[in-house]
Amino acid sequence: MVAVIIYYLLKFLIGTRGWQILTGIGIVLSLWFFAKLLKLKTVVWIFDNLWTVGIFFLIVLFQPEIRNALAKLGEKGFLGERGFYFNKNSRNSKKVIDEVIRASTFLAEKRIGALIIFERFTKLEHYLEGNYVKLDALVSLELIINIFEPKTPLHDGAIVIRNNRIAYAKCVLPLTINTDIPSHLGTRHRAGIGITEETDAVALIVSEERGTISLAYDGILYSDLDNLTLKKLLMEFLGIETNKRNITKDLREIIRDKYSDYNPLRKVNKWKR
Known part of the structure; x- marks a missing residue:
């Protein structure tokens, strides 16, 4: 024992x-x-x-680790995982994800970097650093593009989405201390991985250098995602109401085909060039 x-x-x-x-x-x-x-x-x-x-x-x-462990215990509970609804209105949540994916695709094509954080159970205020800005704005393609457009006041940092609204912008996040991260991953990827190591948040990263979209969750990085894979992973990680059996089956196929050495029972980092 x-x-x-x-x-x-x-x-x-x-x-x-x-x-x-x-x-x-x-x-x-x-x-x-x-x-x-x-x-x-x-x-x-x-x-x-x-x-x-x-x-x-x-x-x-060990205060951060104790807090993280208790948060995960509260998330899963004693009788198994409770599941997470990103918002009670599943239709609005799906529209938010669609807007984020459309904006991310546009930014990736234009080689404009972006970091978008989806808050789940753990409140992120205590993890945000720097002079972040409170917004409480509707999530839209135009607003996300405008925020991350270079030389605009809010472009430097991450945005946080809470309850289907953009709650904060210009956020500085804790960086991962994992030394195994490949050198081609920059500050945005390290911040995205770092916040998902310390909280239950989901991070979407658009690479300015490579024009690719990645997703970080529970310290694991899923790189070079196409729109279909990105949407399915977001729906799964955020627990949005849908046909769960089909999503789980599709995810198994995605992980088997694109992440053949991914082991869901072991907390590892998966880097893909």
Whole structure:
């Protein structure tokens, strides 16, 4: 039982900031062990007194990971995943996705970079950095294109869609610390992956350099997507009401054909050139 708990704890932490902190704690523990082995009394005394307050330091250091774990527990619940409705009005949600895909396709053709975040259960205010702008605007092709048009005031950063409306623009997001990311992926991709590692959000990234559209969810990047695949993945990740059986079947075919080594039971990063 203990081994199972340790396994899932390590599986959850690998690839996050908590993993680096855990590595640092391991180094400190090694120093403490060698200090006792070499009978360095002063160093051992310091370490022995640190352990009394160490639990509070751990809670502070692992606050983002603890918050993320509790959020995922609340999302799935004790009786399995509850599912997510992007909005109670499924028709409006589908129209929003259609507008986003149309805008993303136009931006990709024009080689204009964009980062669009769909908020799910976890509120994103605490993860936004910089002087972001509150909008509360309807999602439309024209507005999205205008926001990301170069040299406009709001083009630098991400937009956040909440309840079928653009809630924020010019958002700076936390970057992933994953060192395995290919060098050709820029700041937008790293920000999109980073926000999906720390929250349950879905990130759509338009590459300015390559003119391609990617999707990030749960720290996994789906690259070079066509419009049909993009729409099906968005519908699945956002849990919009539709024929779930057909979508799941189609997704299996998509993943098998385009992501043959994708394993849904293991949190890995899939990069595709």
